[in-house]
Amino acid sequence: MNKRAYLFLFIWVWILIPGSGEAYVPQAPHLLHLVVQKIKQPAGIEAHQIKTVMGQEGSEEKSSEIEEKLIYVFPNQLRSRIMSEAQTGFTVESNFKFIKVINGQVVSREKSVVDLYTDILLYRDHESLLKQLDSAGVETQKVSFQRYEGTICYLIGTLESGLWIDKETFFPVRYVVKKNNWTVEFAYTDWQRQSKTWYPMSGGIYIDKRLLVTIAVKSFDLKSQVSSEMFNLEKIKQMYPENDQDVSEKRMQNEALDKGLENFKKLYE
Numbered sequence: 001m002n003k004r005a006y007l008f009l010f011i012w013v014w015i016l017i018p019g020s021g022e023a024y025v026p027q028a029p030h031l032l033h034l035v036v037q038k039i040k041q042p043a044g045i046e047a048h049q050i051k052t053v054m055g056q057e058g059s060e061e062k063s064s065e066i067e068e069k070l071i072y073v074f075p076n077q078l079r080s081r082i083m084s085e086a087q088t089g090f091t092v093e094s095n096f097k098f099i100k101v102i103n104g105q106v107v108s109r110e111k112s113v114v115d116l117y118t119d120i121l122l123y124r125d126h127e128s129l130l131k132q133l134d135s136a137g138v139e140t141q142k143v144s145f146q147r148y149e150g151t152i153c154y155l156i157g158t159l160e161s162g163l164w165i166d167k168e169t170f171f172p173v174r175y176v177v178k179k180n181n182w183t184v185e186f187a188y189t190d191w192q193r194q195s196k197t198w199y200p201m202s203g204g205i206y207i208d209k210r211l212l213v214t215i216a217v218k219s220f221d222l223k224s225q226v227s228s229e230m231f232n233l234e235k236i237k238q239m240y241p242e243n244d245q246d247v248s249e250k251r252m253q254n255e256a257l258d259k260g261l262e263n264f265k266k267l268y269e
Contacts, residue, residue, distance in 0.1 A: 028140040032126035038170040039198040041124035044223035045072040094231045106242040
């Protein structure tokens with residue numbers, strides 16, 4: 001057999017081998033490990049940001065702003081203090097448990113849809129992030145290549161529910177979940193560096209492809225010393241009254257952001 005025949009046979013066998021000729025696609029645990037290696041896990045982060053809740057088109061309702069201070073203590077603890085004309089309060093997430101206090105009362109022990117924005121920023125070890133994606137309904141056993149705004153990305157999950165990761169930078173850029181019959185999309189843009197840690201300085205929250213909230217980070221700094229009492233969920237429950245009716249899903253959806261989300265959806269049905 002001459003060299004040309006050997007070459008032809010080699011190429012043919014190579015094509016027939018399953019997976020041959022296809023670009024390598026890492027599995028979700030390895031891919032999330034690469035993400036965490038890139039954005040790093042410091043002792044903590046303090047971020048100050050403005051959330052702008054968009055007014056409804058065609059109505060007299062104007063956009064409103066919410067000031068927010070977020071304190072991350074890694075791994076897996078986050079306290080967010082919110083201030084607006086309508087309400088003040090805070091949320092605490094600690095080791096996959098959650099509580100929200102508004103105007104001096106516990107109003108929820110479950111994350112609302114807009115609170116899922118911080119999933120990608122809080123869980124900076126790949127096992128916890130994988131667990132959180134699973135709990136949000138992402139099919140983490142599926143990984144593929146997809147384009148997002150002209151950029152080639154790894155997609156963990158499906159087009160309907162998944163996490164888009166920039167193939168070149170390993171920054172998460174888009175997170176889509178299904179919740180309460182809504183398709184909710186979170187965008188993460190303008191990643192900037194502080195020491196070895198990266199954080200997105202802007203973002204957005206969309207429902208059914210319509211913009212609901214824009215996020216502009218005014219500053220973020222590394223933080224190493226934070227009182228553990230700030231994340232003590234049991235103590236918070238003792239300090240603030242809880243009304244069963246307030247904790248129900250129906251009342252929870254009447255909070256400022258969730259009510260805006262519900263009205264926003266109805267406007268475009």
